[in-house]
Amino acid sequence: MEGYEGASSSESVLDLSRLNLNNNSLDTVSEKRRKDTKQLYLCYNRMTVLPESISLFSNLEFLDISNNTLSVICEDITRLTKLKTLIAKNNRLNVFSLPKHFGSLQLEVLNLSGNRFEEMPSQCLQLLQKLLISSFFLLFFDEQTSHLELLYLGGNQISSIPAELANLPCLSYLVLCDNRIQSVPPQLNRLHSLRSLSLHNNLLTYLPREILSLVHLQELSLRGNPLVVRFIKDMTYDPPSLLELAGRTVKSKNLPYSHKDLPSHLVNYLDIASKCPNPKCAGVYFDSCVRHIKFVDFCGKYRLPLMHYLCSPECTSPCSSNPQSDADSDEDNSVPADRLQRVLLG
C-alpha cells in the first residue's frame, strides 16, 4: 500500500532485504552510501533491534524494516529528521518498543501492522497522514491526529468504536474490518472527507441512518455481518417517564430554561434531547423512542438496513406507508432528491 514516489536516482535507494542481516550488518555500509540513501529496505532479515547506526543515514526519508524479529527500536531513530515513512510490519513490537521521543519524528506514514501492540502508541501520532496498526485493544485520539487521512485498524479485537474517532476531519479511508463491532456511532457522520469505509466481518445488524450524510462515501464493505433483512415487526416500546414527558414539552414548546431556573442535572438532561427525524413531527425524545428499520440502496448495496429513531409509535419514519409493512419502500423522502438518486444507483 505504501509505494514510494519521488526517488530520482537509483543511488538513493538501498535494498538490503532478504540478506540474512543481523543487528550489526548496517555498520558495513560506506559513509558515502549512507549519506546518499533516501530509501532503505531492510525487510526479511534477522534483526532483533534496530541499531544505532541507522542514525548515520542522515538523509533517510523512507525506511522499511518489516518482517524481522524486532522488539526494540533504538532512540537514535529520532535523529532521522527527514524520515517521512516508516514501515515496520510483521515484527514483535509493542508500546514499550518505541523510543520515548518517537513522537518528535515528522512521520506522515506509519505502518505497525502485524505486531504485538495492545495499546495505541500515543507517542507517534503527530502529523501522521497514514497509520496502519493491528493487534491492539484501546484507542486514543486527540488533536494531534488531526492530519490523519488513512487509519487501518483491521484485524483487531475492537468491540466498539469510540465517538472520538469522529475528530478526524481529513480521514478519507477508515478500515475497521475483522473486528467485533456491534454498532457504528452516528457521530461518524462528522467524518466529512470519508471516501471509503471498511466494515466487513463484524457483528453489525444495521447501520445508523446518519451514514447517508457522508456525501463523499463511495466504497463501503459490509460482507460477513449479520445484517437484518426483514423489518422487525415487534418493536418493544417503553412508554416515556414523567421526566421525559416534561422534557419533551419544554423542548417542543421552546420554553426557555437555564441554570438559574433548574438544577444543573436537569439542564444537562434537556440539552441532550434528540430531534425526531420525521419532518412532519417537531417532537424530540430522550430515552424513550421507537426503533425503526428502513431499507435503502446505498453504495452499491441492495436494501441496507438503516436504523431510525422515532419519538413514538404514532410517528412515521420519513417515508410513505405503514411502518408495520414488510415490504418497506426503498425511498426515503427526507434525503435530498439528487443524493437519493446517487444512493439508489450506487
Add this chain to the structure above:
Amino acid sequence: MHKSLNSSSAAALEMEQTEVMKPDTLEDLIKTLHKLFESDSVNVEEVQSIMESYESKPHEWMKYAKFDQYRYTRNLVNEGNGKFNLMILCWGEGHGSSIHDHTDSHCFLKLLQGQLKETLFDWPDRTLQGGMLQRSQQVLLENQCAYINDSLGLHRVENVSHTETAVSLHLYSPPFQTCRTFDQRTGHHNSVKMTFWSKFGERTPYESTVSQENN
C-alpha cells in the same frame, strides 16, 4: 472440476503438449496463450496448466501492477486478438470483490504475489430464504491457477491479509465488459460495467471510477 492442478498432473500434461513449452517469461506466456486461443475451442486444462507453469517474476509485470488505496484495481495487459482479455488485478490489504458471475465466459485466475481467498456460491434460488449460502472456500497460493465459469457457479475473491498485498493474473475468454453482482443477503443482482484502472501499463483515469461493488 474446479481446482488448481498439482505439480504431477501438470507435468503429465506438459509431456503431452509437445508443441507448447513451459513459458519462462510473461512475454512467452502471452505468446503461448495467443496460440492456444487461435481456434474457437478452449482446452481448459491446457490453459490452466500453462498459466500455472509460468513462475511469477515481479520485474516482468510490475509495470501493470498499479494499486489503489481504496479498492482492488483491474489493469489490462493484453487483448488477445479479440479472443481473450488478460489483466492484472491488484488487491490492497483487506480488499475484496462482490459475488459475481462471468457472463458465459471462461475465467482463469493465477496468483502472481500474495494469497487470495476464493469463496464459491451456487446461483441464488428465489425459493430459499436467508440469502446465498457459500458452497466452498479455498486459499490460492502464489503461482496457483484457478478456473471458473457460470455453469460451475459464482464466486467472491478477497485478500484477507492485513499486512500483505496480492496481485493476480486473470484471463477471460471471450472478453466481456459487464457482469452481474449479487447481494449475499438477498440474492438480488445488479448488472455492472467493468472498467480498467490502467491499460497496457498506462493509467486510464477517465473511465468510470464510482465503485459498484456489492461487498
